[in-house]
Amino acid sequence: MTSTDSPVWFITGCSSGLGRELARTVLEHGWRAVVTARDPGKAADVIAGHEERAVVLALDVTDAEQIADAVARAQAAFGRIDVLVNNAGYGYLAAVEEGEDDEVRALFDTNVFGLVDTTRAVLPGMRAHRTGHIVNVSSIGGLVGFGATGYYHASKFAVEGISESLAVEVAPLGIKVTIVEPAAFRTNWSGPSMRQSPTTIDDYAETAGTRRASTLASYGHQPGDPARAAQAVVDAVTAEDPPLRLLLGKAAYDIATAKLDSLRTTFEDWREVTLGADFPPEHTAG
Numbered sequence: 001m002t003s004t005d006s007p008v009w010f011i012t013g014c015s016s017g018l019g020r021e022l023a024r025t026v027l028e029h030g031w032r033a034v035v036t037a038r039d040p041g042k043a044a045d046v047i048a049g050h051e052e053r054a055v056v057l058a059l060d061v062t063d064a065e066q067i068a069d070a071v072a073r074a075q076a077a078f079g080r081i082d083v084l085v086n087n088a089g090y091g092y093l094a095a096v097e098e099g100e101d102d103e104v105r106a107l108f109d110t111n112v113f114g115l116v117d118t119t120r121a122v123l124p125g126m127r128a129h130r131t132g133h134i135v136n137v138s139s140i141g142g143l144v145g146f147g148a149t150g151y152y153h154a155s156k157f158a159v160e161g162i163s164e165s166l167a168v169e170v171a172p173l174g175i176k177v178t179i180v181e182p183a184a185f186r187t188n189w190s191g192p193s194m195r196q197s198p199t200t201i202d203d204y205a206e207t208a209g210t211r212r213a214s215t216l217a218s219y220g221h222q223p224g225d226p227a228r229a230a231q232a233v234v235d236a237v238t239a240e241d242p243p244l245r246l247l248l249g250k251a252a253y254d255i256a257t258a259k260l261d262s263l264r265t266t267f268e269d270w271r272e273v274t275l276g277a278d279f280p281p282e283h284t285a286g
Contacts, residue, residue, distance in 0.1 A: 006032050008032045008034065008078045008079075008081050008082045008083070009026045009031060009034065009081075009082065009083045009084075010033075010074055010081045010083070010084050010085070011023050011036065011085040012036050013087040014037045014043040014046060014056075014087070015039060017185070017188055017226055018087055018137065018182070018229055019087040020046060021226040022087070023035045023047075023054075024046055024227075024230070025231055025233075027046070031053070032053040032078055033054045034054075034070070034077070036057045036070055037056070037059065038058065038060045040056045040057060044056050055073070055077055062110055062113070062114050067114075067118050067121050075125060080129055081122050082131070082132055083237055084122045084126075084135065085137065085233070086134070086135065086137060089110055089115075089137065090111070090189065091152045091190070091194050091215075092107045092194075092196065092197075093196035093208075093211075093215060094151065094196060094197035095147065095148060095150070095207070095209075097201060098197045098200060098201055099151050100199070104151050107152065108155055111152075111155035111159065112159060115159060119166070127170075127173055127175070130173055130174040130175075131175065132175040133178065133237050133242065134166065134170075134178075135177075135233060136159050136163045136177070136178070136179050138159045138160055138179050138180060139152075140181050140182065140249075140256060142181055143181060143255075143256055143259055144255050148208035148209075159179070160179060163244075176242050178233075178236050178237065178246055179244060180233060180246050181252055182224060182229060182248040182252060183223075183224055184223060184224055185224030185226050185248070186220065186222045186223075187222070190222065223249065223250070223251065224249045224251075229248045229249075233246070
């Protein structure tokens with residue numbers, strides 16, 4: 001495969017963490033990459049030695065003009081975008097009652113609306129070519145909620161929902177969707193990238209307060225390896241039958257399967273009440 005035949009990956013949030021490792025992995029495979037970050041200087045070294053098949057672009061996913069410009073420049077450079085990885089995002093620590101309106105809205109602007117706007121900018125090209133793959137980086141926190149990260153969970157639950165609908169809509173057009181759900185990986189998520197409310201309420205000290213502390217203390221000790229996660233994403237995208245969901249890390253698997261078991265138990269325990277909410281059969285005839 002020549003460089004002009006290789007797939008083109010467009011990756012957001014490449015200054016650190018999974019995005020940075022994924023860009024490296026893509027280039028190591030000999031593919032082409034559009035490496036984006038709010039500060040492109042922090043990602044420039046990623047493409048060193050690969051300048052003939054990679055570009056670094058400034059992209060703040062909350063800026064609609066930057067999204068349009070980055071997508072246009074990517075298509076001008078390489079002719080198309082084959083794989084979009086919506087990786088840009090960050091966390092926010094606060095009990096629900098402690099959350100600040102401006103911070104919560106900023107979180108959704110990046111984690112949800114930035115992802116949606118970037119996807120909508122890339123989709124016309126994928127539809128025209130009748131092929132493509134959209135990878136939306138969610139979290140195990142897109143399936144299960146914990147104290148102190150309720151707003152982050154809400155943003156990732158939104159990513160899960162919109163990704164499921166998108167997968168249905170684009171499947172007949174030859175476009176695939178994969179939702180990536182990492183557990184704790186050794187990135188800046190629980191360190192420099194983390195935001196938190198300055199408000200703390202004593203009544204939440206044992207719940208949200210304890211989790212705030214444990215989340216911040218985990219920085220630098222998380223079990224997940226971003227390089228191995230990046231290869232797992234590549235494996236999923238290149239699979240003959242890519243998964244809709246890709247859990248990453250043992251903790252993600254354990255937490256997700258425990259949630260499945262809990263849901264089934266609750267549904268079965270309340271089955272009769274659930275079924276009793278419909279009209280009786282004699283009232284259902286049209």
